Amino acid sequence: MHVVVCVKQIPDPAEPGKLEGDLTLDRSGKLILDESDSYGVEMALQLVDKAGGGEVTLVSMAPNNENSGLRTALAMGAAKAILISDPALSGAGALDTAKVLAAAIKSAEPDLVLAATESSDGYTGTVPEQIAALLGLPSITFAKEVHIEGQSVNVRRQTEAGYDEVTCPLPAVVSVTAGVVEPRYPSFKGIMAAKSKPVEEQTVAGLGLDPAGVGSAGAGQEIVAVEDAPVRNAGEIIVDEGEAFTNIVSFLDGLKVI
Amino acid sequence: MALKSIWVYAEATNGNVTPLSLELLAKARTLGGAVEVVYAGADADSLASELGAHGAAKIHSTGDLAASLPGVPVASAIAKAVADGHGPDLIMFGTTYDGRDIAARLSVALDQPVITNNTDIELDGDVVVVTEPIFGGMKLVKTKFTAAGPHIALFRPKSFVAEEAGGAPAEVVALEVTDPGAAKVTNRHVEEATGPKLDEAAIVVSGGRGLGEKDNYELIETLAKLLKAAPGASRAIVDAGWVPYSYQVGQTGKVVKPTVYIAAGISGATQHLVGMKGAKNIIAINKDPEAPIFSVADLGIVGDVHKVLPKLIEALQAR
Numbered sequence: 001m002h003v004v005v006c007v008k009q010i011p012d013p014a015e016p017g018k019l020e021g022d023l024t025l026d027r028s029g030k031l032i033l034d035e036s037d038s039y040g041v042e043m044a045l046q047l048v049d050k051a052g053g054g055e056v057t058l059v060s061m062a063p064n065n066e067n068s069g070l071r072t073a074l075a076m077g078a079a080k081a082i083l084i085s086d087p088a089l090s091g092a093g094a095l096d097t098a099k100v101l102a103a104a105i106k107s108a109e110p111d112l113v114l115a116a117t118e119s120s121d122g123y124t125g126t127v128p129e130q131i132a133a134l135l136g137l138p139s140i141t142f143a144k145e146v147h148i149e150g151q152s153v154n155v156r157r158q159t160e161a162g163y164d165e166v167t168c169p170l171p172a173v174v175s176v177t178a179g180v181v182e183p184r185y186p187s188f189k190g191i192m193a194a195k196s197k198p199v200e201e202q203t204v205a206g207l208g209l210d211p212a213g214v215g216s217a218g219a220g221q222e223i224v225a226v227e228d229a230p231v232r233n234a235g236e237i238i239v240d241e242g243e244a245f246t247n248i249v250s251f252l253d254g255l256k257v258i
Numbered sequence: 259m260a261l262k263s264i265w266v267y268a269e270a271t272n273g274n275v276t277p278l279s280l281e282l283l284a285k286a287r288t289l290g291g292a293v294e295v296v297y298a299g300a301d302a303d304s305l306a307s308e309l310g311a312h313g314a315a316k317i318h319s320t321g322d323l324a325a326s327l328p329g330v331p332v333a334s335a336i337a338k339a340v341a342d343g344h345g346p347d348l349i350m351f352g353t354t355y356d357g358r359d360i361a362a363r364l365s366v367a368l369d370q371p372v373i374t375n376n377t378d379i380e381l382d383g384d385v386v387v388v389t390e391p392i393f394g395g396m397k398l399v400k401t402k403f404t405a406a407g408p409h410i411a412l413f414r415p416k417s418f419v420a421e422e423a424g425g426a427p428a429e430v431v432a433l434e435v436t437d438p439g440a441a442k443v444t445n446r447h448v449e450e451a452t453g454p455k456l457d458e459a460a461i462v463v464s465g466g467r468g469l470g471e472k473d474n475y476e477l478i479e480t481l482a483k484l485l486k487a488a489p490g491a492s493r494a495i496v497d498a499g500w501v502p503y504s505y506q507v508g509q510t511g512k513v514v515k516p517t518v519y520i521a522a523g524i525s526g527a528t529q530h531l532v533g534m535k536g537a538k539n540i541i542a543i544n545k546d547p548e549a550p551i552f553s554v555a556d557l558g559i560v561g562d563v564h565k566v567l568p569k570l571i572e573a574l575q576a577r
């Protein structure tokens with residue numbers, strides 16, 4: 001069982017986000033493994049374990065050959081990684097990202113591709129399905145549970161009303177929601193081992209794609225402005241001395257909702 | 259020059275068009291040009307008068323998809339219409355599970371960008387410009403489509419106000435599916451929900467980690483019942499398994515715009531605020547006077563939820 005997991009390395013979400021002069025997200029600082037992707041990595045490791053053999057390959061696209069987030073996922077137990085880094089990818093939209101990741105995944109020939117439903121910083125939530133379309137593979141998104149049975153993958157897929165049980169043949173692309181599994185913490189041994197695991201560095205041309213067709217050159221979209229959102233002002237603040245519930249009751253009364 | 263034709267991907271639950279689909283139709287009508295709907299399901303005919311009343315002239319219906327997930331079949335059908343020369347200039351989707359799948363597949367089939375999470379759309383001459391909130395709604399990014407189209411855009415719920423336009427029933431025409439896709443639904447589970455829906459309720463009462471433990475969420479449910487409100491939650495307690503994901507309000511949960519939003523024991527992280535700061539009135543109860551939730555609250559109570567909520571419940575029960 002060979003599983004590829006798409007992982008994104010993102011600026012620490014605890015830090016306030018910044019934009020570059022060209023209005024793209026500032027990714028120049030240290031990048032970390034997107035927490036959303038830790039679920040896919042854990043899921044992949046568990047599936048390989050259950051299958052009784054195989055390995056997990058990571059695929060990531062990041063500027064400046066940034067790999068600190070990849071090392072975290074390697075420390076969790078992934079065997080190796082493919083890292084695509086190329087100045088041509090600055091300003092890449094979701095479709096460009098999917099094209100690059102799909103090309104890298106193709107070379108890895110996996111049985112299953114896992115990804116998060118959306119990244120924590122961009123949250124477009126279309127890349128996994130776009131990768132599947134580009135590779136001509138079936139896909140199941142928003143997975144809450146994933147099981148392999150013979151040559152099929154069975155998934156509980158989140159819906160508005162509850163969940164659907166969905167099945168499709170392998171190879172396939174599955175996107176997992178946060179919380180599907182409990183991601184393990186890398187052990188000390190894992191962290192040491194990760195330092196020597198192979199990270200294959202790739203470029204757009206190296207993957208057989210045309211650099212002029214990706215990134216801001218090929219995006220088909222252009223940011224025209226970034227504005228501050230209107231702010232909402234704070235109202236009355238009351239410190240509860242035991243009677244503040246009456247303020248809530250009269251506030252609701254004033255709105256005629258009770 | 260206005261857009262010649264706009265398609266809105268409409269969804270329905272229990273035989274009713276979803277509010278989000280009607281919101282998109284209302285916005286589409288303001289952009290000029292013909293407004294038409296794409297629908298995947300067996301019941302297009304029974305939705306024709308409602309969709310027509312909201313401004314759709316036509317329903318391009320794939321018919322029943324049986325057990326197929328909609329991503330592949332609906333995208334294949336729209337792509338064929340475009341290839342045959344009768345596609346639209348713009349296709350609008352709601353940010354829903356199926357909407358995202360179809361839009362993503364379609365973007366590959368048409369080799370067009372897809373812009374997600376939008377809260378607005380406008381025309382600058384004949385250029386389509388969409389607005390998307392980033393950094394938890396602190397900033398708004400305006401992006402224009404530069405390719406020839408058709409443009410593909412997804413919109414967050416509650417971005418627009420649904421409004422009937424009083425049109426005749428929409429004409430149902432067939433949209434041919436060329437690929438049913440290999441992913442099949444074998445079983446559907448509907449989680450039982452009582453009371454008003456989270457994204458439609460006039461009042462929402464949400465609880466967070468400040469409730470202390472799972473059993474205390476009962477305070478939220480009791481209060482919600484008394485106020486005929488929908489109970490909601492922060493992601494912290496969804497991830498902790500206290501309540502199902504369908505309760506989650508925020509960036510990765512539901513967007514709500516009720517008349518009143520009550521946040522109890524919720525800190526007010528930007529990812530939570532983006533899902534509720536459109537509420538007309540916000541009441542917050544939090545023991546930390548510095549909690550960010552107070553910066554958006556119309557009425558802020560600095561206090562312990564375990565003291566304030568039981569008294570509030572008692573007072574409402576006594577009425």
Ligand SMILES: Cc1cc2nc3c(=O)[nH]c(=O)nc-3n(C[C@H](O)[C@H](O)[C@H](O)COP(=O)(O)OP(=O)(O)OC[C@H]3O[C@@H](n4cnc5c(N)ncnc54)[C@H](O)[C@@H]3O)c2cc1C
Nearest residue numbers: 466467468492493494508509510511523524525530545563
């Ligand atoms: C990519 C991403 C997406 C996210 N999406 C969402 C989302 O959709 N929705 C969401 O909610 N979050 C989301 N989050 C998580 C978000 O950042 C916060 O972690 C989360 O909202 C915190 O939940 P909370 O307010 O319940 O918990 P905490 O932040 O722990 O706050 C608990 C609050 O309770 C107060 N409190 C404690 N005890 C009491 C008491 N006895 N009485 C009164 N008050 C008390 C504390 O003062 C504190 O303010 C997301 C995060 C990321 C990174």
